[in-house]
């Protein structure tokens with residue numbers, strides 16, 4: 001029998017690649033946010049510059065998202081915010097990351 005230690009990383013990698021519906025990954029959400037959202041939003045504590053009309057992610061976390069649920073917003077953002085063409089998996093990861101910013 002192959003050892004669990006050897007097969008687990010492989011299983012994990014396969015599962016992550018295959019299924020966006022799998023448990024959200026906040027660390028990946030943070031990476032996406034820093035790459036795609038930080039131009040306009042303050043996405044993490046300590047970030048200094050961003051656009052004034054885009055709310056910081058900590059503010060979004062504090063008010064529990066948006067007028068519509070956060071995942072729905074991100075799949076179909078309204079006009080002032082560009083549509084970032086995020087996949088459902090990416091949205092789930094970003095939502096999980098924003099939840100970690102809640103105080």
Ligand code: HEC
Pocket residue numbers: 032033036037038039040041051053054055060065066067068070073074078080081082084086094
């Ligand atoms: C080019 C600038 C820009 C980028 C890039 C951007 N946003 Fe935004 N975003 C905005 C602006 C501007 C608003 C405010 C929209 C409004 O008030 O109508 C906003 C609003 C939001 C809101 C809150 C909407 C509400 O109703 O409160 C969320 C959530 C959000 N953005 C998430 C993201 C995420 C996640 C990313 C990265 C994947 C991202 N944004 C990238 C400009 C941007």
